[in-house]
Amino acid sequence: MKNPGQPSSLPANVSIEPRRLDFQSIEGKPRYWHPVAVFTHLLTAASLFFPEGERFFVRSVQYYAGDIKDPQLRQDIAGFMQQETIHGEAHERYNYDIADQGYPYLRRIERFLIKGIFTLVQRLFPKQVQLALTVCLEHVTATLAGGLLKYQELMEDASPEYREIWFWHAVEESEHKAVAYDVYLAIGGSYWIRVSTLVASSLFFLVMVLYVTGRMLKTDGLLFDGRTWREARIYARDRRSVFKAIGKDFIQFFRRDFHPWQIDNRHDIEMWKKNYAETGRAA
Ligand SMILES: [Fe+2]
Ligand SMILES: [Fe+2]
Numbered sequence: 001m002k003n004p005g006q007p008s009s010l011p012a013n014v015s016i017e018p019r020r021l022d023f024q025s026i027e028g029k030p031r032y033w034h035p036v037a038v039f040t041h042l043l044t045a046a047s048l049f050f051p052e053g054e055r056f057f058v059r060s061v062q063y064y065a066g067d068i069k070d071p072q073l074r075q076d077i078a079g080f081m082q083q084e085t086i087h088g089e090a091h092e093r094y095n096y097d098i099a100d101q102g103y104p105y106l107r108r109i110e111r112f113l114i115k116g117i118f119t120l121v122q123r124l125f126p127k128q129v130q131l132a133l134t135v136c137l138e139h140v141t142a143t144l145a146g147g148l149l150k151y152q153e154l155m156e157d158a159s160p161e162y163r164e165i166w167f168w169h170a171v172e173e174s175e176h177k178a179v180a181y182d183v184y185l186a187i188g189g190s191y192w193i194r195v196s197t198l199v200a201s202s203l204f205f206l207v208m209v210l211y212v213t214g215r216m217l218k219t220d221g222l223l224f225d226g227r228t229w230r231e232a233r234i235y236a237r238d239r240r241s242v243f244k245a246i247g248k249d250f251i252q253f254f255r256r257d258f259h260p261w262q263i264d265n266r267h268d269i270e271m272w273k274k275n276y277a278e279t280g281r282a283a
Pocket of ligand 1: 054084088173
């Protein structure tokens with residue numbers, strides 16, 4: 001470890017707070033909880049990665065945790081691990097509920113394929129690369145989370161029992177978005193490893209998410225349905241500027257001096273927390 005004293009970058013008015021929320025059950029709720037079927041399945045496909053992915057993130061950060069000297073960063077790591085553990089459990093329930101709607105293969109994909117991939121990475125790659133993978137996938141989730149919180153119209157007309165879990169997760173991803181990155185700085189992690197890992201992992205993630213989405217649409221008999229794709233195209237076209245802005249945040253990672261808090265979304269986190277405190281609901 002090159003710089004075990006690497007200080008935490010957590011802004012003063014942000015705290016990494018693990019929240020065990022009582023979500024409304026999604027059992028018996030609409031199959032297309034988002035008005036656009038393709039978008040519904042895209043998010044479920046992403047969710048499929050969370051339980052195993054987040055367990056992997058925790059392990060990769062935990063490996064270096066004992067060497068970190070900065071007390072605040074040590075505290076951030078503890079908060080990060082608690083949040084990710086709870087997310088994994090919540091999304092496991094979410095994924096199983098969706099699988100029970102008529103997509104039984106989702107359980108197999110999660111239990112064998114995705115778990116197998118993370119196990120393989122852990123066996124084959126050096127610890128620095130494992131941490132870099134966490135840093136990259138945390139960047140992917142933080143970018144999507146930041147976009148979801150900033151452009152809430154993306155979830156307009158979505159069923160509240162689903163919206164809640166996504167907004168709750170988005171807020172906590174934003175709160176801890178720099179923890180793995182700060183640990184990566186502490187170990188003197190390489191720029192080239194981090195950017196090449198981002199390219200490889202996001203391409204892989206994209207292919208997997210598209211595969212799962214396609215398979216779910218096929219189950220629904222919608223894979224070759226013109227109306228379904230037209231609806232998705234119109235939805236994406238009408239929000240082109242939003243997707244462009246999210247894409248712009250994503251590519252910031254390629255800057256040598258990139259740091260997750262350069263994308264400042266503290267205001268969006270605050271707004272969610274205020275609404276949650278007032279209404280008791282996470283949506
Ligand atoms: Fe998470
Ligand atoms: Fe995370």
